[in-house]
Amino acid sequence: MKTIQEVLTTPVAGEYDVLVAGAGPAGVAAAVSAGRLGARTCLVEQSGMVGGVATSGLMSHWTGNTRGGIYEEILDRSHDENAPNMRKVIHTEKLQNALLEMLQEANVDLRLYSFAAKPVMENGAVAGLVIESKAGRQALASQVLVDATGDGDVAARAGAAFALGREEDSSMQPMTLMFRLGGVDMSRAIHPGSFETKVEVPHGEIQALARQELAAPAGHVLLYFTTLSGIVTANMTNCIQVDGTNPQDLTKATIQCRKQMEAIVAFLQRHAPGYEHCYLLQSAAQIGVRETRHFKGLYTLTSEDILAARVFPDWVVTKAHFNFDIHNVQGAGLDANGCQHKFSQPRGYTIPYRCLVPESIDGLLLAGRNISGTHQAHSNFRAMPICANIGQAAGIAAALSSQKGIRPRDLPASEIQTVLRQCGVEP
Ligand SMILES: Cc1cc2nc3c(=O)[nH]c(=O)nc-3n(C[C@H](O)[C@H](O)[C@H](O)COP(=O)(O)OP(=O)(O)OC[C@H]3O[C@@H](n4cnc5c(N)ncnc54)[C@H](O)[C@@H]3O)c2cc1C
Structure with a gap:
């Protein structure tokens, strides 16, 4: 070099x-x-x-x-x-x-x-x-x-x-760019807060729909109410096999997660009660490294x-x-070694x-x-x-x-x- x-x-x-x-x-x-x-x-x-x-x-x-x-x-x-x-x-x-x-x-x-x-x-x-x-x-x-x-x-x-x-293999938990949604009808909105939370919505079960419709490695639904009316935080973007000590990987993860956001918003508008008129409000200033x-x-x-x-x-x-909050190092959802509800x-x-x-x-x-x-x-x-x-x-x-x-x-x-x-x- x-x-x-x-x-x-x-x-x-x-x-x-x-x-x-x-x-x-x-x-x-x-x-x-x-x-x-x-x-x-x-x-x-x-x-x-x-x-x-x-x-x-x-x-x-x-x-x-x-x-x-x-x-x-x-x-x-x-x-x-x-x-x-x-x-x-x-x-x-x-x-x-x-x-x-x-x-x-x-x-x-x-x-x-x-x-x-x-x-x-x-x-x-x-x-x-x-x-x-x-x-x-x-x-x-x-x-x-x-x-x-x-x-x-x-x-x-x-x-x-x-x-x-x-x-065993130096794999690290995925990175996520957190973002907020506005325009949510809080009186009807679902908010599955763990991978293991299953919610039936008109077209099926929401986690299963996410796995089918969101391009991998996105594919789970984690939504959290804020204290502000109509605003919900989404922990749903996902980038795997990246190293947070490498600036090129940090850049790659930021770009990949940003690209997932619009599709996630459209998915929620399509399937999640209360999110029919939601919009992308704000993303995090920094990619989240776990x-x-x-x-x-x-x-x-x-x-x-x-x-x-x-x-x-x-x-x-x-x-x-x-x-043991281990996100899947190979895709969406919880890792085989992770354990949230149980x-x-x-x-x-x-x-x-x-x-x-x-x-x-x-x-x-x-x-x-x-x-x-x-x-x-x-x-x-x-x-x-x-x-x-x-x-x-x-x-x-x-x-x-x-x-x-x-x-x-x-x-x-x-x-x-x-x-x-x-x-x-x-x-
Ligand atoms: C996507 C995601 C979701 C999470 N969800 C939750 C949750 O819901 N609840 C929860 O309790 N925890 C959650 N966590 C875990 C938690 O946020 C972190 O583990 C925790 O914040 C770690 O705290 P820390 O102070 O060690 O590091 P950090 O919060 O990462 O803070 C490190 C600070 O150091 C600064 N820094 C880094 N390098 C340098 C440098 N070389 N020079 C100067 N400054 C530097 C950074 O800018 C940052 O401000 C989540 C983490 C991620 C990534």
Whole structure:
């Protein structure tokens, strides 16, 4: 391959105790939590929005649950008060405003429109971040960096070990461009919220009709009411066999999903009661990427841990609850290894601190969907409430490590737990 050589001198634009890359549910929670403990904290985000998939991905609602901790605070501060019975349904604008307010209250230095390009390494440990923006290339110094980019971009560049997708063949869950429909008659509208939800409509069963009439890999119906009259969120576009760490695949998925949208709208007009006069209102600013890198941490969470509702001694996330939400890696619908309605484990599980600590790189913590877990375990903890509380734990750990001048791996989990208990998190 042809190469070029660059000799670079990069200005240091800021020095922080805690740097967080990525402002999704995990990154915002991490930055707010570190800031609240008095750490000089900076949050770097490539887009112009905070909230990650929850906002720029035009997400419908918070699925799964946790008890205690920052997720409940986010919900309290961002839900649509005009729809008190739909607290978990996301109002994108209210959520962004609430998150911005929390960041400002915690004195977090927010840098939007800034791409976390690579870590600054010193003696094999992460000591900061190189960012790229309209201001050019700049460096930010950190005691501890939290990688909450979803894909673990910084951790990967730092040399932290990872595997892509599922263990046997690296296949990753499909991507989806979420979109909203207007003009829906809510009094009659159907809203199948899982692949396993079957709804009889005048021409047949809606999931079967979708498989017959929508071109693969589209072919399932997932519709969610918003808190706004006549507006419904659709999780129905689908692009398989793509890698979210490859910009060409991201481009391909965006184009493919955009092409599916018109056909989906026409399908709903044809078959779905209440959607006869619906129209395409808005699509997400970013393609939704469900799964990419799984990092190797000091511990790797497994599906067995989740099914046994294990309480780890070094718990930092507790009472986490969701199902195995694995979308079919080969087409529409649920994967053979996925389980939504029939998920039988009613008790919440815990996530140990060790899943947030990369096995071999210091100065770095993982937060959100890129922590150390198997493909199947990830399909559960990737739910946003759980990611937010993972971020909270990572932010607290980063602040405590920097205050004590120790490596995150040397921080006793009991010290994180003391702070978490004050936030209402109990095993
Ligand atoms: C289509 C789809 C539907 C889903 N449905 C639901 C649902 O209904 N309910 C639910 O609870 N969960 C749902 N999920 C899962 C959930 O949205 C994600 O797993 C969760 O948002 C992950 O949180 P995170 O903070 O780890 O990452 P993200 O939300 O992905 O946030 C990562 C942030 O980092 C930024 N970033 C990435 N790389 C860089 C970089 N190099 N430099 C700077 N910034 C960077 C991104 O712009 C983004 O803002 C869905 C996911 C998808 C894709």
